[in-house]
Amino acid sequence: MQTNAESVIVLDFETTGLSPNMGDRAIEIGAVKMDNGVVVDHFQKLMNPGFRVSSFIEGYTGITNNMLRTAAPCDEVMDEFADFIQGYNLVAHNASFDQRFLDAELAQINRDYQGKFTCSMLIARRLFQDAPNHKLGTLVDYLNIDNDGVFHRALADSEMTAKLWLEILSTIQSNYQINALSFSHMQKLAKTAKASVPSYLKKLAI
């Protein structure tokens, strides 16, 4: 298992709704694999949830029922994705959402994963307190992160989240003179009370 904060898989789901407990399913998974901050691989697949998606989801994601009609079923795509994420920790923007869907989809096919999750949104809230809000698109603008203007598609959003993740690491490293950040440092940071963040990071400095 990779333990470096710069060696992670950043992932993003598009889904039929907000809650797998209410019957929602994944319709697209996108992810980028990073080793030491360099993108070394990516994953993007549409998947057929077995029922029609709402017109709201078609409009929100640009993923239409026609596109999903010929896509492989969720079980097949998620089995392949379970192989892709082996050995890596995981990052997502509002990770609790993506974790719920990953857990629900993998439970359907009796697959598991060993990596741990952390959340770029929780850390961004602590680090960029002056941002207008902490939506992915807003943070991309606020931090002048390169983007191609595509939002709400899984690979595009995971690529932007990956750039945001590197910006987060770089901001911490330069502001606090920290050389090596581990993934567990970032997990702890995501759970540290805002007021205690500076003292926590100062303790990590050389």
Place this chain on the structure above:
DNA sequence: TGCCAGGCCCTCTTTAGGGCCTT
């Protein structure tokens, strides 16, 4: 463009309520 849920986080708090963020 909205609702559904769930976890986090703030505050006029902790015997609670509501906004944020994800689709």
